[in-house]
Amino acid sequence: MVENIIKQMTLKEKVGQLNQHLYGWQCYQKVGDHYELTDLFKKHVKEYGGVGAIYGIMRADAWSQIDEHNGITRQESYQVIQMIQDYIKKHSRFQIPALITEECVHGHMALQSPVYPTQLAMGMSWNPLLMEKIAQNVSQELAAKGGNLALFTGFDVLRDPRWGRSEECFSEDAYLTSQMIQSAVQGFEKDQNGVSVVVKHLCAQGACEGGHNSDAAKIGPRELRDIHLPPVKAAVKAGARAVMAAYNEIDGIPCHIHKNLLHHILRKEYGFDGIVMADGCALDRLLLLNDNPLQMGSLALKAGVDLSLWDQVYTKLDEAVKQGYVTEEELDIAVERILRLKEKLGLFEPSQNIPLPQCDELLLQSARECQVLLKNDDHILPLKKTQKIAVIGPNAHHYLHQLGDYTAYQNPQDIVTVYQGICKKASQVSYALGCTTRKKQFENLDETLKIAKEADVVVLVLGGNSARLYQNAFENNGALRIQDENEMNCGENIDLASLELEGYQNQLLKEIHRVNPNIVTVLIQGRVHVINDVMRYSQAVVASFYPGSRGGDGIADVLFGDYNPSGHLSVSIPRHVGALPCYYNHKHNGAQKDYIDLPSGPLLPFGYGLSYTTFEYQNISLPQKISIQELKEKGLTITLDVHNTGQRDGQDVVQIYIKHLQSSIVSRVLELKGFHKVHVPHHAVQTVSITLSYDDLAIWNIDMEHIVETGRLAVCVGQDSQNYKEYSVCIEESC
Numbered sequence: 001m002v003e004n005i006i007k008q009m010t011l012k013e014k015v016g017q018l019n020q021h022l023y024g025w026q027c028y029q030k031v032g033d034h035y036e037l038t039d040l041f042k043k044h045v046k047e048y049g050g051v052g053a054i055y056g057i058m059r060a061d062a063w064s065q066i067d068e069h070n071g072i073t074r075q076e077s078y079q080v081i082q083m084i085q086d087y088i089k090k091h092s093r094f095q096i097p098a099l100i101t102e103e104c105v106h107g108h109m110a111l112q113s114p115v116y117p118t119q120l121a122m123g124m125s126w127n128p129l130l131m132e133k134i135a136q137n138v139s140q141e142l143a144a145k146g147g148n149l150a151l152f153t154g155f156d157v158l159r160d161p162r163w164g165r166s167e168e169c170f171s172e173d174a175y176l177t178s179q180m181i182q183s184a185v186q187g188f189e190k191d192q193n194g195v196s197v198v199v200k201h202l203c204a205q206g207a208c209e210g211g212h213n214s215d216a217a218k219i220g221p222r223e224l225r226d227i228h229l230p231p232v233k234a235a236v237k238a239g240a241r242a243v244m245a246a247y248n249e250i251d252g253i254p255c256h257i258h259k260n261l262l263h264h265i266l267r268k269e270y271g272f273d274g275i276v277m278a279d280g281c282a283l284d285r286l287l288l289l290n291d292n293p294l295q296m297g298s299l300a301l302k303a304g305v306d307l308s309l310w311d312q313v314y315t316k317l318d319e320a321v322k323q324g325y326v327t328e329e330e331l332d333i334a335v336e337r338i339l340r341l342k343e344k345l346g347l348f349e350p351s352q353n354i355p356l357p358q359c360d361e362l363l364l365q366s367a368r369e370c371q372v373l374l375k376n377d378d379h380i381l382p383l384k385k386t387q388k389i390a391v392i393g394p395n396a397h398h399y400l401h402q403l404g405d406y407t408a409y410q411n412p413q414d415i416v417t418v419y420q421g422i423c424k425k426a427s428q429v430s431y432a433l434g435c436t437t438r439k440k441q442f443e444n445l446d447e448t449l450k451i452a453k454e455a456d457v458v459v460l461v462l463g464g465n466s467a468r469l470y471q472n473a474f475e476n477n478g479a480l481r482i483q484d485e486n487e488m489n490c491g492e493n494i495d496l497a498s499l500e501l502e503g504y505q506n507q508l509l510k511e512i513h514r515v516n517p518n519i520v521t522v523l524i525q526g527r528v529h530v531i532n533d534v535m536r537y538s539q540a541v542v543a544s545f546y547p548g549s550r551g552g553d554g555i556a557d558v559l560f561g562d563y564n565p566s567g568h569l570s571v572s573i574p575r576h577v578g579a580l581p582c583y584y585n586h587k588h589n590g591a592q593k594d595y596i597d598l599p600s601g602p603l604l605p606f607g608y609g610l611s612y613t614t615f616e617y618q619n620i621s622l623p624q625k626i627s628i629q630e631l632k633e634k635g636l637t638i639t640l641d642v643h644n645t646g647q648r649d650g651q652d653v654v655q656i657y658i659k660h661l662q663s664s665i666v667s668r669v670l671e672l673k674g675f676h677k678v679h680v681p682h683h684a685v686q687t688v689s690i691t692l693s694y695d696d697l698a699i700w701n702i703d704m705e706h707i708v709e710t711g712r713l714a715v716c717v718g719q720d721s722q723n724y725k726e727y728s729v730c731i732e733e734s735c
Helices: 002-008 012-018 037-050 076-090 119-125 130-145 163-170 173-191 220-226 230-238 259-269 282-287 293-302 311-320 327-344 360-369 418-422 445-454 505-515 532-537 551-559 630-635
Strands: 028-031 034-035 054-057 097-102 150-155 195-203 242-245 276-279 372-376 388-393 431-432 457-463 519-524 540-543 602-604 613-621 625-626 636-644 650-660 670-678 685-692 711-718 722-731
Touching: 002 327, 012 037, 012 311, 012 327, 028 076, 034 054, 034 076, 037 076, 076 130, 097 327, 119 130, 119 163, 119 173, 119 360, 119 519, 130 150, 130 360, 130 519, 150 173, 173 230, 173 670, 195 230, 195 259, 220 230, 242 722, 259 293, 259 722, 276 327, 282 293, 282 311, 293 311, 293 327, 311 327, 311 722, 360 532, 360 551, 360 630, 388 418, 388 445, 418 431, 418 551, 418 630, 445 505, 457 505, 519 532, 519 551, 551 685, 602 625, 613 650, 613 711, 613 722, 625 630, 630 722, 636 650, 650 685, 650 722, 670 685
Parallel strands: 054 097, 097 150, 150 195, 195 242, 242 276, 388 431, 388 457, 457 519, 519 540, 625 722
Antiparallel strands: 028 034, 372 540, 613 636, 636 685, 650 670, 650 711, 711 722
């Protein structure tokens, strides 16, 4: 069927299938209690004889200026999408529906949709199975509304936490990121419900220079292969049908015209047969290289970009064919990919109205599991429900601050703040703001110190926020324009030069410590910050990142001991911004790594996380030598017994790292290659087995071949990247 359609299509109709030019919220308007299609939408359908895809019909946020008054309700979404699809089919020759594309970065970005923890928070859970369940739930949500493509950030590996989109990264580590995105893709694709995930961004956006959004990734081919491509390969292997190209360039070549990346590696090497989508207005940015839109559009098409997003360049592809910049046969390749995806997703079949999913327990479980206990002096935690508690801070009771960027308009009653969560547990609870996120002033300091002094314990909730406000100004791709008076200090386009907590947050901490040293600090934030003062002046510290709409419940469960914290850092916490980069898996060539004026390295290492119980590893077993052939056939297996030696049930994350002790290239000091999150009842033992594959032990050698070299290897078994036991393994050609 697809081949016959392409043969009959005009050049303009083909170009229409490659375009996602419209902003979806411009396709309809709400009139009273019903919805009507706009003339802009109808004109676009007529001009191109159809529509390839439409982005963000259900999006509701500050950029779109859509809210509960003029947006599409959760219950009416399917009805509106069907109205749009019916019009497209009725007014096009081949009755081809559009792909309905929606932001689903941490939940569907639409009215009344659940908001899950952001990727950085989920990375702290070290629980890929939980990530799969969340992705499956979001997929069901989108399918029930008639959507098709779920935009989900999963390729970006965080190498510089100054970057505003740090919250969209699972980790600084390629292996952990790969495990999480593999599970996410499996969740999105599991039910074959007409929804596919679009994984973004390809590639290396997390290595942007200086932490600047969309800036160059100054990396070589080995760094690309080691750090940034493993999540891509994992997503393709898991069944991803679509990916989004990244804004950045790699070694001078923008990703949108990077044929080696989009064609040779993605399609030929990894076997990807889906579509490549452009990022918003990214194709128009190519005009900075050359102001000829026909030439630049043709370069992107030849490199492998199939579907545009809001740009002007791809609307001119018919003229590019006519003037000889690209052939119609090359155009047809992309058209066929789009139509094949529509076919696979069932768009040519009658639509099915499926029920909206339940999500409340999943929201709570994810909010609990992303909590990382960083400090707990004198066992101040868990709190007692009989204690008098003061809840203070800019993120203690602001319902938007715990949700992250790419969040839809929210009703306050749908969110549980930290203050509200604590009020459910204890009866003597007071609240004060103390200060805002960024302003250099206190808010009613005398009253704040009064309630702090009278309390048994102060829960101080600090950090950052990514809350977009309706009065903000935005770029044409939805990124925030920088405004000094804005309280938002994380999110797309919100990069930082310093990682210190902003405004008077540290000063508030010190003032409260003066009147009451019993401080439990909770950090709600979109990136890791420099927290030297927080660690010094707090008796306990919990890193929550953005825990989602039930974050207050999850945090309260941890603070009061109703849930034993099980999160571990997926990103190293730097001592100061001058210590960057401080990711754990750096390379070492024998030279001094320390500065002479300030200590280097992390304040807290990758993989770190405390519990209300304690764990010991015993009976660790692994081979002392293994052949290449054995490694290929059955892998290298590590077994150990995890003893819970404390008084509470708990979950531990067993982490397996390797060191290449003999190598033909400069290797990394340590690399995560396996982990397992295991629940162990108190005074009980669980046996854990982790197998490392041939690929896990392979390196990109001096000839850029991905092979396992013979020689000595250290296998490290531990609870974080600084606390482990090391075992020597000899890899031989044959044993």
